[in-house]
Amino acid sequence: EVQLLESGGGLVQPGGSLRLSCAASGFTFTNYAMSWVRQAPGKGLEWVSTITDNSDNTYYLDSVKGRFTISRDNSQNTVYLQMNSLRVEDTAVYYCGKGRHGSSGFFDYWGQGILVIVSS
Amino acid sequence: EIVLTQSPATLSLSPGDRATLSCRASQSVSSYLAWYQQKPGQAPRLLIYDASNRATGIPARFSGSGSGTDFTLTISSLEPEDFAVYYCQQRSNWAITFGQGTRLDIK
Numbered sequence: 001e002v003q004l005l006e007s008g009g010g011l012v013q014p015g016g017s018l019r020l021s022c023a024a025s026g027f028t029f030t031n032y033a034m035s036w037v038r039q040a041p042g043k044g045l046e047w048v049s050t051i052t053d054n055s056d057n058t059y060y061l062d063s064v065k066g067r068f069t070i071s072r073d074n075s076q077n078t079v080y081l082q083m084n085s086l087r088v089e090d091t092a093v094y095y096c097g098k099g100r101h102g103s104s105g106f107f108d109y110w111g112q113g114i115l116v117i118v119s120s
Numbered sequence: 121e122i123v124l125t126q127s128p129a130t131l132s133l134s135p136g137d138r139a140t141l142s143c144r145a146s147q148s149v150s151s152y153l154a155w156y157q158q159k160p161g162q163a164p165r166l167l168i169y170d171a172s173n174r175a176t177g178i179p180a181r182f183s184g185s186g187s188g189t190d191f192t193l194t195i196s197s198l199e200p201e202d203f204a205v206y207y208c209q210q211r212s213n214w215a216i217t218f219g220q221g222t223r224l225d226i227k
Contacts, residue, residue, distance in 0.1 A: 035216075037164075045156075045164065045207055047216035059214040062121075095163055103169050105211025106154045108176070110163035 002026040002109045004096045009114035012086055016118070020081040022096030022111055029077040030054075033099035035107060036070065036081050038092035038116075046092070050099070051079065064090075086118045122146055124208050124219035132227040139195040141222045143208035148188045152211045155184055155193045158221075159204045167206075168193065200226075 008020040022034070035050040049070040050059045058070050069082040079096060093115050097107030123146040133139055143153065151171040156164040166175040168184035171191060181196045195202055203226050208219040 044221045045158075045209070045218040047209075047218065050214065050216070059216075100166070100169060100175075103152075103154075103211070105152070105214065105216055106166060106169045106209070107164075108166045108169075110165075113163055 002098065004098065004109060004111035006094065006096050006111045006114035009094065009116045011117045011119065013120050014086060014088055014118055016086050017082070017084045018086065018116060020083065020094055020096075020114060020116070022079045022081075024077045024079070024096075024098070027098070027109075030074045032101065033104035034070075034072060034079040035097045035099060036079075037095045037097055037107065037110075038090075039095070039113070040089075040092045043092075048094070049081065050105070052104070083116070086116075088118050090116065091118045092116060121215055122149060122210055122212055122217055124210060124217055126206075126208060126219035126222045128222060129220070130223045130225060132225045133198055134227045135198050135200055137198050137227075139193075139198055139202070139224060141193040141195075141206055141224075143186075143191040143193070143219050145189045145191075145210060149210040149212050151187050153184075153186070153191050154209045154211070155182075156207045156209065157202075157204045158207065164207065195224075198224075 036048040067085045072079045093113040096111040098109040100106045100108040155168040158164040
């Protein structure tokens with residue numbers, strides 16, 4: 001059974017940093033791209049970032065470029081999102097998503113989500 | 121950025137009805153479009169990928185069609201568990217975007 005478990009969320013002041021983690025199990029982690037998607041309270045879904053299976057390529061939403069960094073540790077089956085210079089508008093539930101085989105930009109499994117609140 | 125516009129914003133139907141949800145892209149996305157279902161307090165669930173392929177475990181009452189800029193998600197006969205928010209998503213050139221969602225309510 002595929003499982004994705006996010007951790008590392010919480011309350012942070014504007015300008016602060018957080019690192020989210022997503023621990024994966026139930027599939028061959030090294031074969032799949034992984035992504036982060038967020039959802040602000042009461043709003044729709046917004047893609048944030050993707051990392052390819054071998055970490056050769058990373059992609060970002062324009063508004064997080066230069067502030068967020070996605071990475072992965074294939075030995076630990078874990079993907080990370082380092083978030084720096086956080087803004088109030090980054091407040092959201094952050095979901096980890098597994099890329100679908102052959103269609104990496106679609107997400108066939110999702111974690112339960114982790115809440116990040118940026119507030120003073 | 122490719123903008124996806126979903127219509128209607130809200131759709132009120134009864135169990136057993138047929139639901140037709142639309143998604144229009146601001147430029148062609150070929151067939152690189154997916155549909156997701158999201159229920160309150162839950163993560164989204166992939167329903168359809170590449171415009172018309174059902175994801176694993178998705179019932180046959182869900183179907184997708186379209187290509188280029190106009191796409192449709194059809195639910196042939198609504199079950200009580202189908203009332204939720206539905207999002208379309210495109211993946212062109214790794215500038216991934218979602219539509220704003222269609223809320224499917226019980227009439």
